[in-house]
Amino acid sequence: MSQAQEQFPKHQPALTEKLAAVRDVLHKSISPIPSHPEPTPGGATAQEAEPTNLLQDIKKLGFEDFDTLAHFLGSAVKGEINDNDMLLEHLIELFAKLPSGTVKGKKLEYGLINQLWNGIDHPPMTTLAEEFKYRAADGSNNNIHSRQMGAAGTAYARSTPPVAYQTPNQPEPSLVFDMLFARGDEFKPHPNKISSVLFYLATIITHDIFQTDGRDSNINLTSSYLDLAPLYGRNQEEQDAIRTKLDGRLKPDSFSSKRVLGFPPGVGVILIMFNRFHNYIVTQLASINENNRFDRPTGPVPDPSDDFPEEPVKPEESVDKNSDEYKAYLAEKHTFDSRNAWIKYDNNLFQTARLITCGLYVSIVLRDYVRTILNLNRSPSSWALDPRTNEGKSILRGETPEGTGNQVSVEFNLIYRWHCTISPKDDKWTQEVFAKELKSSSDPDKKVEDFTLKEFGHAVVAWEQRIPNDPVKRDFAGLGRGKDGSFREEDLAKIFKESVEDVAGSYGANRIPEIMKPIELLGIINARKWNVATLNEFREHFGLTRHPTFEDINPDPEVVKKLRYLYGTPDQVELYPGLVSEKAKPPMVPGSGLCGNFTMTRAILSDAVALVRGDRFYTVDYTPKNLTNWGFNQASYDHNVDQSHVFYKLVYRAFPNSFEANSIYAHFPMTVPSENKKILENIDRAYLYSWKEPKTKTSMIPIFSHKAVSEILYNQTDFKVVWGEAIRHLVAQPGKEYGKDFCLAGDGKANMLNRTQVRKALISGPWEKEVWKWYTHMTPKLLEQNSFTIRKGVKEVDIVRDVINLTNTRFNAALFCLPIKNEDSPWGVYTDQELYMVVATLFQSVFLDADIANSFKLRTIARELGQGLGKLMTLVVQAVAKAGFITDIVAKIREGEASLPTFGNHLIERLIADGKDLDEVIWGTIMPVVTANVTNQSQVMALCIDYYLGEGKQYLDELYHLAHQNTPEADEKLMKYMLEGCRLRGTVAVYREAVTTQVVTDYAPCLLDPNDPTSRKPVVNDDIEGTKYEIKIPKGQRVICNLMTAGRDPTIFEAPGEVRLDRPLESYVHYGLGPHWCAGKEISRVAQTSLFKQIVGLKNLRRAEGSRGKLKNMPAGAWNGQVGLPIGGQNGASKRNEPWLGLRAFMTADQSSYWPVPTTMKIEWDD
Known part of the structure; x- marks a missing residue:
């Protein structure tokens, strides 16, 4: 002891x-x-x-x-x-x-x-000063105490002092290249089959932080931070050239760096992908407008090319306020203030989007790039070397510094020259481009390989001068720009796809293509000008052992001979030639994926940590407050998706129509697909991904009018439902494919028979009385239970989260005897909030899986949740099947609830009465019904209440009186009010796929109101005949039938924007049309009317004060990859005569992500 x-x-x-x-x-x-x-x-x-x-x-x-x-x-x-x-x-x-x-x-x-x-930083690392709020164009102001640290135009740092004697008689650079660098005719592919995409990103990283000034090689023309300078520019002038100066956007499909045009097209495509991601981000930031941070100015949109007006001089106080002079001043001041407001709006959007885009960039670097370098992509682990971690403070050790700034060194300039990885395809491309673009002024026919370094430098300068300064006017990869300045998605996606399939080269001596010789010679010469340390000195600096022999540098006898001939002793080997000729690390899982040279591999990990940890915008200022909650989430990773890789986010925002939601090309592009198949099979995840080659899809065609929507939804022969695959994905069991016969999964006879069986089971006995009574009991109970007295006589509740969602969830649980955990049954399995989230996720994955960037994550989570719920449902059904009644525990769970004698175990008995296999009934019918039963009802009710709290608030007094009459006539009127609220405010659309080519005549029943920035209230199209058009719908094309616009069609609904109680019940379309209209429509109508009655019966019902009382939503629309320049010289799209879509997007309560249905809205009433 x-x-x-x-x-x-x-x-x-x-x-x-x-x-x-x-x-x-x-x-x-x-x-x-x-x-x-x-x-x-x-x-x-x-x-x-x-x-x-x-x-x-x-x-x-x-x-x-x-x-x-x-x-x-x-x-x-x-x-x-x-x-x-x-x-x-x-x-x-x-x-x-x-x-x-x-x-x-x-x-x-x-x-x-x-x-x-x-507990307090000494000195403080961040500040509220405006000049430090966003990244400076040149990288300055990153460290608030040393503003020029790492700024573009400052000198390189030195990592290792050159202490050892070095021979003045160093070998000729050309000889070094020929003996140690040159590839010759043999290409050695990368041992881990890393694709060229990884090295294209490496090229972007390298030129993000290293761009040596040709006039003074000690100066770095770009910043020392990972700020995407090749895209955004190295200084304010370059940044201004890439910006539209309108709504925060970048000029479409462009990037700042001219030098990138001299690299294989895959490099430029990745920058264009970041360009598209940035433009996606700004459109969403403006739409979400978190905390009114991006309020759009009023008045006409200015032309960014116009000269900025000078601030007018205010007249003397003695000048009469009614004089022409003073009025002229006010007019000029208004113009000046208006232009200033638009500039501020554009800049705030641009700078915030840049922070978010750079956030995704560094997440890709750490989660895709570095994980692949460390071979962690071959492991089921999601761990990554992420310097952004906050390890906390203690009295035993100091916290690792962060946000201190960074200054890149000349040694790392040499380390990041990875020309040995150039593939044969890119070698050939480079030869062709150099031959075409680089000409000797003295001999135009001279080959680039034969240029002197001076000739090469002059040729490069001449080539750069021929490139237009305006990025959007530059040619790229032989692609043609459209009128709006953008490239076709399929052309860019093709380059990216080919890059993913292209195996890169390996590291080691004699691996660099001959075409790179001039560039390599410049590297050797610059290294000598910089007086860098030797290879062994550099190794010692990083705590590595010195190479005692040439064999330790590289065991290849031929390389040993060359090194010995050139340098005599290992201590004399120069840093750059030593880095290139050093032996490569063997593959190791995990640990060694890049298989780079030994010294380089160790050094780049230190540099990765320094680049990220030292950057204020990736550490102390990398917060949801600076990026917005939604923006922070867009740049973040998820441990449950792709082992925390995030490249897929970039792919799907850039190319939303080119890759399947689970395409291996999008999710793991840094390794070639054939090798990824082996990797993912080895960790049992290959089944999650599609291995098909990408194929461009056309955008969905919207259908607006009641007539066209009806024609399509009633035409079961030529237009089929599209939900079958998603339903089968949710409920599939090992060796079994359930769900194919479910009524919403197809259009065959089996599907129709299933629909008949479901309706027979649901619409049975005194169902109407039971449902009404149940909601009449449950709604007041939840209102009382979840409300809070905010001041004397006034109560408040989240009507969406804690009443509407939970009431419908509990009803669903009662229908199918699901053991829910609540105040009356603490022994249940799911809480009502948990069960709602489960069914909402399942519903979204089947019916509202509209965002391809989130589809893979959504479907993965939904399947896991669906399997768990299905197993619970199996226990319930087996108990009913064996005993004819529910087991004691489930019976207890239902004690205290309003009775639903026709449903519960009796509903299950009716569903299994025909002797079908229990698993088939559970997974093939009950689970899909549960999936479809809650979320859409909660959605339309939440929107209905939102309508009557806002645009329709003049009806609240009438609704209150009707709710307290308790007569059949009053309840009938309440149902009509409820249906009208759903029609006017609901947001419902359904999809179909054409199985034959069809032609449909359509028109827009409503148009956008150019004076309504929310796009909430449309204007009626008063020229329907004059605006009809024909749409050709090819075979295989999907259409979206907009039930919102169909429900406002003036040819069907007189005065479509008004609440009318005389409309026929069958005219309401939000329950669907045709053979697939909602099978539980009657139950839903009764249930939601009862729920509606209890809510509008609250005294002096009103929204809670502030934003909490509002339903956060914005216009929903498809992102098609890019926002082009205005055509015809117009700034800002005119909304006049544009079709009104009516569809809305919603957000989670913290506004960190979109959600397909309302999530929160607080109301008040007098108690």
């Missing part, structure tokens, strides 16, 4: 366990005082301070003080304190009790002071 353990009081058995995590610290704290003096503050020694034994002192004080010490030392290790334990207060109490001469007690006191000091 150690001395420390012997000193623990034996009557306190829990103490050892409490101190286990800090045993080493404790041992030092309570060990006997050493015989030699310890220094103390003020020069006193331990003896002079009359020492006492800390442990003995604390033992005398009692158990509570020992416990305080244990907690304090524990917090020292963890770096966090639970202030509920009152540790600080108990610690002060302990200090007050200790004898004043306790040296070790003083050390504990210092520890506390240290912890309190560390």
Whole structure:
């Protein structure tokens, strides 16, 4: 037993366990005082301070003080304190009790002071000053105390001082290239089959942080930060050239760097993908407008090319306010202020979108690029080397600094030259482009390989000067720009697809294509100008052993001979030639994926940490507040998707019509597909992905009019439902494909028979009375249970989250005997909130899977949730089948609820009555019904209530009186009001796919109101005949039938924007039309009317104050990959005579992501 353990009081058995995590610290704290003096503050020694034994002192004080010490030392290790334990207060109490001469007690006191000091940054790393809010175009102001650190136009740093003697007689650069660099005729593919995409991204990273000034090689023309300078520009002038200066957007399918046009097209395509991602982000930021942060100015949109007006000089106070002079001043001031407002709006959108886009960029670097470099992509783990982690603060160690700034060094300029990985395809492309674009002024027919370095430099400068300064006017990869400046998606996607399939080269000596010789010679010459350290000195700097022999540098005998001939001893090997010719690491899973040269592989990990950890915008200022909640989420990763890889986000925003939602090309593009198949089969995940080659899809065709929608939905022969595959995906079991005969999964006889069976089971007995009674009981109960008295006589509740959603969820649970956990049945399985989220996710994955970028994640989560719910449903159905009644526990769960005798176990009995296989009934019918039964009802009711709290609030008094009459006539009127609210505010659309080519005549029943920025209230199209058009719908084309616009068609609904109670029940279309109209329509109508009655019956019903009382929503629309330039010189799209879509997008309560249905809205009423 150690001395420390012997000193623990034996009557306190829990103490050892409490101190286990800090045993080493404790041992030092309570060990006997050493015989030699310890220094103390003020020069006193331990003896002079009359020492006492800390442990003995604390033992005398009692158990509570020992416990305080244990907690304090524990917090020292963890770096966090639970202030509920009152540790600080108990610690002060302990200090007050200790004898004043306790040296070790003083050390504990210092520890506390240290912890309190560390609670605040010294000096502060971030500020509220406006100039530090966004990234500067040139990278300055990253470190708020050293503004020019890492800025473009500053000098390179040096990582390793060159201390060793180096021979002045170094070998000729051309000889070094020929002997150590040149590939010759043999190409050696990458051992891990890494694709060219990884190295295209590496090229972007390299040119993001290294661009040497040709006039002064000590100067770096770009910033030392990962700020996507090749896209956004290296300085303000270049940044201005890439911006539209309108709505925060970039010029379409463009990038700032001219130099990138000299790289294989795959590099430029990735930059264009980031361009498209940026433009997607700005459109959504403007639409979401979090906390009114991006309020769009009023008035006409200015032309960004117009000169900015000078601020007018205010007239003297003596000038009459009614004079022409003063009126002229006011007019000029208005023009000036208006232009300023538009500039601020554009800049805030642009800068915020840049922060988000760069956030995704660095997530790709850390989660896709570095994980592949470390071969973690071959592991089921989602761990990554992510320097953004916040490890916390403690008294035992200082936190790793962050946001300190960065200055790249010349050594790393050399490290990132990876020309050995150029594939044969890219080698050939480079030869052809160089031959075409680079000409010698003295001999136009001279080959690039034969250029002198001076000729090469002049040729490159001449080529760059021929490239237009306006990025959108530049040619790219032989593609033609459209009138709006954008390229065709299919052309860009084809280049990307071919890049994914292209195996890159491997690392090692003699792997660099001959065409790169001039560039490599410049690298060797610059390295010598910079006087960089030797290879061994650089290795020593990073804590690596020196190479003692040439064989240790590279065991290849031929390479050894060349190195020995050129350098004589290993210590004389130059850094750059040494990095290139050094042996490559073998593959190791995980650990070594890049298989790069040994020294380089170690160094780049340090650089990755420095680049990210030192960047203020990726650390202390990388927050949802700066990026917005939604933007922060867009740049983030998910451990449950692709092992935390995020490249798919970039692919689907750039090319939404070119890749399947689970395409391997989109999810893991940094390894070729054939190798990915082996990787994912090995970790049992290959089944999640599609291995088909990408194929461009056409955008969905919208159908607006009641007539056209009806024609399509009633035509079951030529237009088929599209939900079958998603339903089967949710419910499939090993070796079984359930769900194909479910009524909404297809248009065959089996599907129609299933529909008949479902309706027969649902519409049975006195269902109407039971449903009405159930909702009449449950709704007031939830209103009372979940409301809060915010002031005397006034209550508030989240009517969507805590009443509408939960009432419909509990009804669904009662229908199918699902064991729900609530206040009456604490032994249930799901809480009602959990069950709602489960069924809402299932519903979204089948019926509202409209965002391809989120589809894979959605379907993966939905299947997992569906399988769990299905297994629970199996237990319930088996109990009903065996006993004819529900088991005791489920019966207890239903105690206290309003009775639904016709449903529950009896509904299940009716569904299994025909002797079908139980699993077929459970997975093929009940689970799809459960999926489709809750979310859409909650959606339309939430929107109906939203309508009557806003646009239709003049009807609230009438609705209140009707709700309290409790007569059949009043309830009938309430149903009509409810249906009208759903018609006017609902947002419903259904999809069909043409199985034959069809021609449909359509028109827009409603048009956008150019004066309504919310696009909430349309204007009626008064020229329907004059605006009809024919649509050819090819075979295989999908259409979206807009039931919202069909429900406002003036040819069917007189005065379509008004509430009318005389409309026929059959005219309402939000329950669907044709053979697939809602099978539970009658039940839904009764249930939602009862729910509606209870809500509008609340006294003085109104929205809660502020944004909490509003249903966060915005116009929904498909993102097609890019926002082009205005055609015809118009700035801003005119909304006049544009069709009104009516469809809306909603958001989660924290507004971090879109959600297909309403999530939250608070209401108030008088109690």
